[in-house]
Amino acid sequence: MAESDTTPAANSETPKAPTPPQLRILGQFIRDMSFENIVARNGTGGNVTPDVQVQVALDAKKRAEGQFEVVGKFNITSKDKESGSTLFLLELEYGGIFAVENVPDEQLHPFLLIECPRMLFPFIRRIVSDITHDGGFAPLNLDTIDFVGLYRQSLQQRAAAAKAESEGKPN
Template identity: 65%
Template sequence: MSDQPTDTGAPQGNGDGTAQQPQSPSMRILGQFIRDLSFENIVVQKGASGEMQPDVQVQVNLDAKKRSTENQYEVVTTFKIESKSKGSEAPLFLLELEYGGIFQVENVPDNQLHPFLLIECPRMLFPFVRRIVSDVTRDGGFPPLNLDNVDFVALYRQELIRRAQEEQAAKAQADA
């Protein structure tokens, strides 16, 4: 037998007889709110009638910012939903919703915080957004609109690509 210590891969003690475990990331929703909501029933305003087949376009924007309290962040999802009649392109309704949440986020490494805030937090808010959109469209005189799931990972990647392209264009313009 050797008197050499062996590394078993187990967590080492911190001197008081307890093992030191790495802290796992945690997130709590402290509050949710509607910052802005607008619904325009254009069909009723213009007095249009007849059979209409809607074509729905959904745009999603995300924003996150640190709050003054430690480990608290405000994340806002903005949805712009336009419905037009197929064929005639006549507008049917316009719904704009800014829905936010206040999150307590702990033990997330700094290099992973940005994607965490813009992917995981909106994912937690989305079921509430879906319900609001469904209720508002139904109460506005249309069949309830049940939004498809949003791929927040793809949305985040698209935003990174867009920002990189803007930076390249700005750099190219500065060099010219």
Template identity: 60%
Template sequence: MAETGNGAAAQAPQIQLNVINQFVRDLSFENILAQKGGQGEVQPDIQVQVNLDAKKREAENQYEVSIKLNIENRDKTNTDKKIFLMEIDYAGLFFIAGVPEEQMHPFLLIECPRLLFPFLRRIVSDISRDGGFPPLNLDNIDFMALYRQELERRQAASGQAPAN
């Protein structure tokens, strides 16, 4: 029985995933409250938009995955009053081998962002703190749910019934 277990394990594809590099491609932070001379009490209402992108690089088995965040902080008492804006494009270069072709797209848009997110969260926290606000500690992002939502959105846009 141990032999069949070893045989089955030997047949399973060996997935290799290495982070080659991570970097901030683009970053913008605007302290609108300070620019307009705003003072007094504000009640922050933070909205975060997340966009993901992945592409194959020229080198074999190398991919680039980026997480783009658009963070807008408005005053709850006056939604027209912006407090700060932050836009960041954070990318990672990955070496990926052993992932079947039909599973590569979800792998790139779920697993790779999961690895990048803790570093991106730290940068967002530091930038908001350095910009004169309490550190913004982002909640975890469910990249699998984002992926499924995007698939459903695309299917609805093309008129196809959602897959169950």
């Protein structure tokens, strides 16, 4: 009868494993998009060597309990390496609505600005490729973005701005 003491009911005091974070995309959308083909507008052409610059900004806000909106703002500029003239400008704001569960409050901000953009990025890459191709250029395939590095850079910039602000204030 001593064997019955090892049944699951007898071991009910063992701690449960923590529930892993859960992330689901509830929706995706283009908030704003603009493409300017400067080459076509100015009537210039010929052989050019493009130099593409990509700037990324991320923003996250709470919509409802457990739901968050994350928006990536991409400013992409292509210039001719030799003349410096602009070939095209692409501005894209792409967002997603996410259901997030089991993420501690102190980890929520980095989770939203790293994991959510990672999930959106393949769709953003496809849109950029299609728009540049349909705009008369070779399809632009964006390189993978290091969202962890981007997040760390954002933290450093905020810390530097806060330090500069505190040093500039009189005591």
